[in-house]
Amino acid sequence: MLILNCPYCGREKDETELAAGGEAHLKRFGPGSSDQDFEGYLFDRANPKGLHFERWRCAAGCGKWFHAARCTATLEVFGTYKAQTLEPPKTIRDAITAKRPGWSWRNFS
Amino acid sequence: MSDREFQGYVHVRQDSGQCMFTLRANLASTKIKAAVKSATGVAFPNRGLCEVSEGCTLAWMSPDELLIMVPTAQAQKLLTGLEAALEGLHVLLEDVSDARAKFILSGAHVREVLGKLAPMDCHPAQFPVGSFNRTRFAQVAGAVFMEQEDLISIICFRSVQDYVFTLFCDAVAPGSEVLL
Ligand SMILES: [Zn+2]
Numbered sequence: 001m002l003i004l005n006c007p008y009c010g011r012e013k014d015e016t017e018l019a020a021g022g023e024a025h026l027k028r029f030g031p032g033s034s035d036q037d038f039e040g041y042l043f044d045r046a047n048p049k050g051l052h053f054e055r056w057r058c059a060a061g062c063g064k065w066f067h068a069a070r071c072t073a074t075l076e077v078f079g080t081y082k083a084q085t086l087e088p089p090k091t092i093r094d095a096i097t098a099k100r101p102g103w104s105w106r107n108f109s
Numbered sequence: 110m111s112d113r114e115f116q117g118y119v120h121v122r123q124d125s126g127q128c129m130f131t132l133r134a135n136l137a138s139t140k141i142k143a144a145v146k147s148a149t150g151v152a153f154p155n156r157g158l159c160e161v162s163e164g165c166t167l168a169w170m171s172p173d174e175l176l177i178m179v180p181t182a183q184a185q186k187l188l189t190g191l192e193a194a195l196e197g198l199h200v201l202l203e204d205v206s207d208a209r210a211k212f213i214l215s216g217a218h219v220r221e222v223l224g225k226l227a228p229m230d231c232h233p234a235q236f237p238v239g240s241f242n243r244t245r246f247a248q249v250a251g252a253v254f255m256e257q258e259d260l261i262s263i264i265c266f267r268s269v270q271d272y273v274f275t276l277f278c279d280a281v282a283p284g285s286e287v288l289l
Contacts (some may be wrong), residue, residue: 008171008172009156009157009171009172009243010156010157011157011229011242012229012230014228016228016245017228017244017245060243060244060245060250061242061243061244062170062171062172062174062243063171063174064171064172
């Protein structure tokens with residue numbers, strides 16, 4: 001069972017109270033963008049075995065969207081953080097580095 | 110509507126004598142906090158908590174939602190006072206009484222009954238008296254207020270009130286005690 005701490009209401013929420021929102025930190029490409037960028041925005045998703053950054057919603061809870069950094073293979077959670085950011089905060093990156101030195105994901109490391 | 114009840118190893122009762130208002134606003138704003146406090150006379154609740162004074166309850170629902178519960182007899186006066194106090198501020202205040210239902214669980218083993226139906230840590234260290242949590246009861250969304258060590262309020266949508274009442278009656282059925 002995956003348990004994530006919601007950074008808005010502060011409660012430990014189990015998987016059945018959460019709604020999965022897929023990959024985090026997507027950049028939107030809308031009208032005027034190239035076909036390749038638009039296709040990537042719509043369909044190109046990382047599906048790693050290991051470290052991943054995801055969006056989750058505190059569905060049976062405060063209702064807010066937040067971000068989580070976790071390992072898809074072990075379900076180890078490195079941390080959760082608020083969605084009002086374009087990249088994982090330093091505390092989250094440091095927590096991952098402590099457990100997985102030399103990690104990288106998309107453009108982050 | 111009549112207040113139905115059921116006596117199991119914990120007592121379940123519907124409480125239809127409460128009005129509920131939803132306030133959507135930035136709960137971190139000092140102006141909002143002061144306005145609510147002056148209109149209700151209740152201390153403003155911190156994250157994950159409820160505050161009660163003279164029958165009026167304030168519950169922290171999310172960073173931008175507050176639930177105000179008050180006995181029906183006091184409701185209209187309170188609503189008028191809230192509207193006046195919040196005048197000019199960026200808020201949404203709505204009477205949601207007809208959309209909600211409230212149940213009361215009472216008895217020594219209320220924490221156990223809650224633990225049967227909600228995926229939350231019901232230990233007193235994690236959910237002390239005064240705590241408020243939004244969660245689910247079996248298959249429907251709801252909220253729970255730990256009023257006293259042996260008294261819990263349950264709030265759900267009125268559209269699922271029969272489901273929730275039946276659910277709790279089932280969970281308190283004599284013979285179904287776990288008593289760990
Ligand atoms: Zn939450």
